[in-house]
Amino acid sequence: MSEKLLEFLKSRRSIRRFKPDPIPKELILKLLDTARYAPSAGNRQPWIFIVVDDPEIKMKLANIHPWARPLEDAPLGVVIACDCEISRESCQVDCANATMQIMLAAHALGLGTVWLQTLRNIEEVQNIVNLPKNYIPVAMLALGYPDESPPPKPRKELYEITYLNKYGSKFIVK
């Protein structure tokens, strides 16, 4: 089971092409329920999730920058926003944890996601989904049944990125 779980974690890919099939609400709720179990500083859980199925709102979000386009054809978007008043230093990290949890839960349920950058368009996203100013949209996801199976993206080798005790002292000697 543990080896299988590790393989599962490594097998997630960003999905940018989606089938038009709608996602049953129970599945959406399962994903978001899983996200609630992400770790957060002081267990403050500063996140909220905005599920976007309205085509007009989805299109506005898909147009915030050219790399957000995968949302255009996805049946659903999810904006993950964090209340930075209740968790000043860690709100963004907490919300990133919740985002990753949604992505992995989606993968487990046969759904695909891609994380779409929002941090250069904070005000624009706040306006599109009506977020109060204390909520930073940390991420948005395009979500749907995958219509592609991309190969894995290259990864840095472990020996390049691991150190023992101090930066510079290699943990893996090659």
Ligand SMILES: Cc1cc2nc3c(=O)[nH]c(=O)nc-3n(C[C@H](O)[C@H](O)[C@H](O)COP(=O)(O)O)c2cc1C
């Ligand atoms: C903070 C963040 C922002 C990202 N923004 C975008 C984006 O705007 N558009 C996009 O297509 N992919 C985006 N991605 C997805 C990355 O390109 C992708 O995770 C990376 O290439 C590794 O591929 P993989 O997810 O298939 O392993 C983003 C990922 C992260 C974590």
